[in-house]
Amino acid sequence: MPSAPIILNVNDDLASRYVTSRVLSLSGFQVLEAGTGSETLALADEHTDLVILDVRLPDMSGLEVCRRLKASPRTRNALVLHLSAQAVGPADRAQGLEHGADAYLVAPVDPEELVAQVHALLRLRRAEREVRVLSDQVQQQRRLLELAMSAAADPIALYDGDGTLIYANQAVAASRGSHHVHVPGRSMDALRVMDPQLESFAKSLDAARRTGQVQRGRVTLSSDQGPRHFEYTMSPATGPTGAVEAVIATGQDVTELRNAEDFREQFIGILGHDLRNPLNALSMSAQQLQRQGELSDRQRVFTERILTSAERMERMIRQLLDFARARLGAGLPVVRSRCDLFDVVRGAVEEARASHPQREVMLDVQGDGRGEWDADRLEQVVGNLVSNALKFSPPESPVRVSAEGLNGEAVLRVHNLGAPIPAEQVPHLFAAWRRAGRSDRERGAAGGLGLGLYITSQIVRSHGGTVQVTSTEAQGTTFTVRLPRG
Structure with missing residues (x-):
C-alpha cells in the first residue's frame, strides 16, 4: 500500500488549525502542524507533499514562507495552498500566487471543497512528478543516443x-x-x-x-x-x-578497400596484357612444328596439347582483360555493325559440337536475327552460356539453344537439365569470381576463372540488354538474353 500524502497545516489560530487538520485526517492524509513560519521551514522537507499556509503568521509573512519553500532545493517541489480569513481581496490572491503559491482559498472554506481542492493539487503534484520522471528518462536516453552517435x-x-x-x-x-x-x-x-x-x-x-x-x-x-x-x-x-x-x-x-580493388584490377590488367606475348610465341612455335610435319604420333599429341592449352589460356587472358576494363570504369568495348545474331549463334553451336562430339547441342531459330550489334562480343556471350550449360548438365542430356527475332529485340535462350542452381546463389550468379557449380562433383570439373557469367552480363549490358536465369529441379536451367536491335 502506498503511504498517505503528507500535509503540513500552518496556522497560528489553534481552533482553525484543529478543524482543518481534523478534516484532512478523516480524509486519509498524514497531517503535521506548525504555528509559525520558522516551524514551517524547520518541519517541511522533501517528503512534504502539500503545505496549507496561512498568509499572516506571527513571526513572518506567509508570502515569505512560501517564497523560501519554493527557493529551497529540499522543498521546492512541495505544493503550497494559501488559506486565509483576512487577506481575502483579489490583490491578496494575486500577490500570493505571484510568490509561488499553487492555489488560494478564502476561509472559512467548506470541508468538502477543501478536501476536493487538496486532491486536485495532489493530482497535479503526481502528474508533475511523472512528467519529471519521463523528462529525466527522455533526457537520459537522448544523452546516451548522442553519446553513442558521437562515439x-x-x-x-x-x-x-x-x-x-x-x-x-x-x-x-x-x-x-x-x-x-x-x-x-x-x-x-x-x-x-x-x-x-x-x-x-x-x-x-x-x-x-x-x-x-x-x-x-x-x-x-x-x-x-x-x-x-x-x-x-x-x-x-x-x-x-x-x-x-x-x-x-x-x-x-571504403578507401582502403577501394584502393586494394583498384590495385588488384590494375595488376590483373597488366598481367593479362603482358602474358600475351610469351603465349603467342608458344602458340606460333607449336603451329610451326605442326606445319613442318614428320612428327611422330607422340609428338603430334604433345603439340595438340600445347595448342589446346594455349587457346584455353588465351580465353582466360581475354576474360581477365575484359574484367579489368569493366571494373576500372572503361567498360567493355563494343563496336556495333550490321550483323545477324542467328549466324553468330550457329557458329557458336557448331564450335561447341566440334569440341564436344559426344554431346547433343540442339538449335532452333525463328524470325529475323538482324540488328546493330558487336558480333564478336555476342559470340563470347553465346559461347560462355553454351559452355556453361555443357559443363553443368548430365552427359546424356541435350543442351537446347534457341534464338528468336521479335519486334525491336532479339531473344536468346540456352537451356540445360540437371541439378538446379541453389536459390541463394542466383542473386550473385553474375558477380565476378563466382561459378555456377551445383554439386561437389560439378565444382570439381575443370573450370575457368569464374568470370564467364560476369563478362556475359557486362557485354549484354553494353548492348543495352538484359540477362536472366531461371533454375528448377523440374524445368532445368535457362539463361535468357534480350538484346535491343540497336
Missing part, C-alpha cells in the same frame, strides 16, 4: 525535412579534417555550394526527401589525407501525414 566510428549526419543539417558526429569532421563543412544549421544547398564534391550526395538527399525511399551511393571527397571514398545510406523518417520529417545519413570509409 560511432562511421560518419553519421541527421537532416530535417527541409534538408538542413541538424547533427553531425565527430567522425564526419575527423574524416575530412580541414575540408569539413558539415556544421549544424547549414542547409544542403549551402553545403553543396561550399563543397561541389557533395553534389551526388546532395542529390541522394533530395531523392530521399522527395520519395521517402532509402538511397544508397558512393562519393569521393577531399580530406587532409588525400581523396577518401565513402559508401553512404540515407534513411528517411516519415511523420503521421506521410511527409519526410528527417533523414539520417550513415557512411562508411
Whole structure:
C-alpha cells in the first residue's frame, strides 16, 4: 500500500488549525502542524507533499514562507495552498500566487471543497512528478543516443525535412579534417555550394526527401589525407501525414578497400596484357612444328596439347582483360555493325559440337536475327552460356539453344537439365569470381576463372540488354538474353 500524502497545516489560530487538520485526517492524509513560519521551514522537507499556509503568521509573512519553500532545493517541489480569513481581496490572491503559491482559498472554506481542492493539487503534484520522471528518462536516453552517435566510428549526419543539417558526429569532421563543412544549421544547398564534391550526395538527399525511399551511393571527397571514398545510406523518417520529417545519413570509409580493388584490377590488367606475348610465341612455335610435319604420333599429341592449352589460356587472358576494363570504369568495348545474331549463334553451336562430339547441342531459330550489334562480343556471350550449360548438365542430356527475332529485340535462350542452381546463389550468379557449380562433383570439373557469367552480363549490358536465369529441379536451367536491335 502506498503511504498517505503528507500535509503540513500552518496556522497560528489553534481552533482553525484543529478543524482543518481534523478534516484532512478523516480524509486519509498524514497531517503535521506548525504555528509559525520558522516551524514551517524547520518541519517541511522533501517528503512534504502539500503545505496549507496561512498568509499572516506571527513571526513572518506567509508570502515569505512560501517564497523560501519554493527557493529551497529540499522543498521546492512541495505544493503550497494559501488559506486565509483576512487577506481575502483579489490583490491578496494575486500577490500570493505571484510568490509561488499553487492555489488560494478564502476561509472559512467548506470541508468538502477543501478536501476536493487538496486532491486536485495532489493530482497535479503526481502528474508533475511523472512528467519529471519521463523528462529525466527522455533526457537520459537522448544523452546516451548522442553519446553513442558521437562515439560511432562511421560518419553519421541527421537532416530535417527541409534538408538542413541538424547533427553531425565527430567522425564526419575527423574524416575530412580541414575540408569539413558539415556544421549544424547549414542547409544542403549551402553545403553543396561550399563543397561541389557533395553534389551526388546532395542529390541522394533530395531523392530521399522527395520519395521517402532509402538511397544508397558512393562519393569521393577531399580530406587532409588525400581523396577518401565513402559508401553512404540515407534513411528517411516519415511523420503521421506521410511527409519526410528527417533523414539520417550513415557512411562508411571504403578507401582502403577501394584502393586494394583498384590495385588488384590494375595488376590483373597488366598481367593479362603482358602474358600475351610469351603465349603467342608458344602458340606460333607449336603451329610451326605442326606445319613442318614428320612428327611422330607422340609428338603430334604433345603439340595438340600445347595448342589446346594455349587457346584455353588465351580465353582466360581475354576474360581477365575484359574484367579489368569493366571494373576500372572503361567498360567493355563494343563496336556495333550490321550483323545477324542467328549466324553468330550457329557458329557458336557448331564450335561447341566440334569440341564436344559426344554431346547433343540442339538449335532452333525463328524470325529475323538482324540488328546493330558487336558480333564478336555476342559470340563470347553465346559461347560462355553454351559452355556453361555443357559443363553443368548430365552427359546424356541435350543442351537446347534457341534464338528468336521479335519486334525491336532479339531473344536468346540456352537451356540445360540437371541439378538446379541453389536459390541463394542466383542473386550473385553474375558477380565476378563466382561459378555456377551445383554439386561437389560439378565444382570439381575443370573450370575457368569464374568470370564467364560476369563478362556475359557486362557485354549484354553494353548492348543495352538484359540477362536472366531461371533454375528448377523440374524445368532445368535457362539463361535468357534480350538484346535491343540497336
